[in-house]
Amino acid sequence: MNKTLFPLVGIAAFAVPLALPAVASAHDAGGGTNYQATLDPVATNMVDGSGTATVTLSGNQATVSVTANQLLDSSPHAQHIHIKGSGECPKADAAHDHNGHKAISTTDGLPAYGKIGTSLTTRGDTSPNSALAVDRFPATGSFHYTRTMTVTPDVADAVRANNAVIVVHGIDYNHNGKYDSVLGASELDPKLPQEATAPAICGALNSMPTGGAGTGDGASQASSGGNDTDLVAIGLGAAAVAALAGTLILRRRNTEAQR
Numbered sequence: 001m002n003k004t005l006f007p008l009v010g011i012a013a014f015a016v017p018l019a020l021p022a023v024a025s026a027h028d029a030g031g032g033t034n035y036q037a038t039l040d041p042v043a044t045n046m047v048d049g050s051g052t053a054t055v056t057l058s059g060n061q062a063t064v065s066v067t068a069n070q071l072l073d074s075s076p077h078a079q080h081i082h083i084k085g086s087g088e089c090p091k092a093d094a095a096h097d098h099n100g101h102k103a104i105s106t107t108d109g110l111p112a113y114g115k116i117g118t119s120l121t122t123r124g125d126t127s128p129n130s131a132l133a134v135d136r137f138p139a140t141g142s143f144h145y146t147r148t149m150t151v152t153p154d155v156a157d158a159v160r161a162n163n164a165v166i167v168v169h170g171i172d173y174n175h176n177g178k179y180d181s182v183l184g185a186s187e188l189d190p191k192l193p194q195e196a197t198a199p200a201i202c203g204a205l206n207s208m209p210t211g212g213a214g215t216g217d218g219a220s221q222a223s224s225g226g227n228d229t230d231l232v233a234i235g236l237g238a239a240a241v242a243a244l245a246g247t248l249i250l251r252r253r254n255t256e257a258q259r
């Protein structure tokens, strides 16, 4: 399926920098700026997974990508941009007793990462109203999510201030392969187990050190992207970023056309 994208990448690499010069000018007012986060297991929550996230922000338009690995499979994973906290992930001392177990619930983490600003749903509404729209979030243990959306001004401001945090929820505290009541009920929705809403992996978004905007020469950053193809592409420089943005837009249109 991805094979069909490769020709588009090639086309976009030439076409997009001409069509969307603002994307490549990171320092221009209204230009796209890239932010990234490394998603690490939330302390105390018995999570083995990990992930990465990137946000490309242009005005209030955000293209958000989240890659998650080794979370609980066959179970929905709510994911959000959290804002207006301390701009960081909760540490172990944020844990409280949940049904006799030390763990960090979504509420326990609020001082660190803040309230929900954007719900990273797969379709439809992206407001905090969709915080637990379990039928519109990724529902596999490993996934790659990409969506372009309009975010609220307070979310855009928080991202630009490096005060936004990506959180993917849904843990398997007792490693029995499903969300159950080992930690009791969720404080967010008593119909859901605490495991279904507790934060799993988390990372603070920070602007990428792009170097000179408009030079299109950031090749030295390529090695920092690990094995995530999107990060590698971004590391290749501004032109590649523009190409990537074009590819993501095409991919999303493709995906939506199939729905």
Ligand SMILES: [Cu+2]
Residues within 6 Å of the ligand: 078, 079, 080, 081, 082, 116, 167, 168, 169
């Ligand atoms: Cu969240």
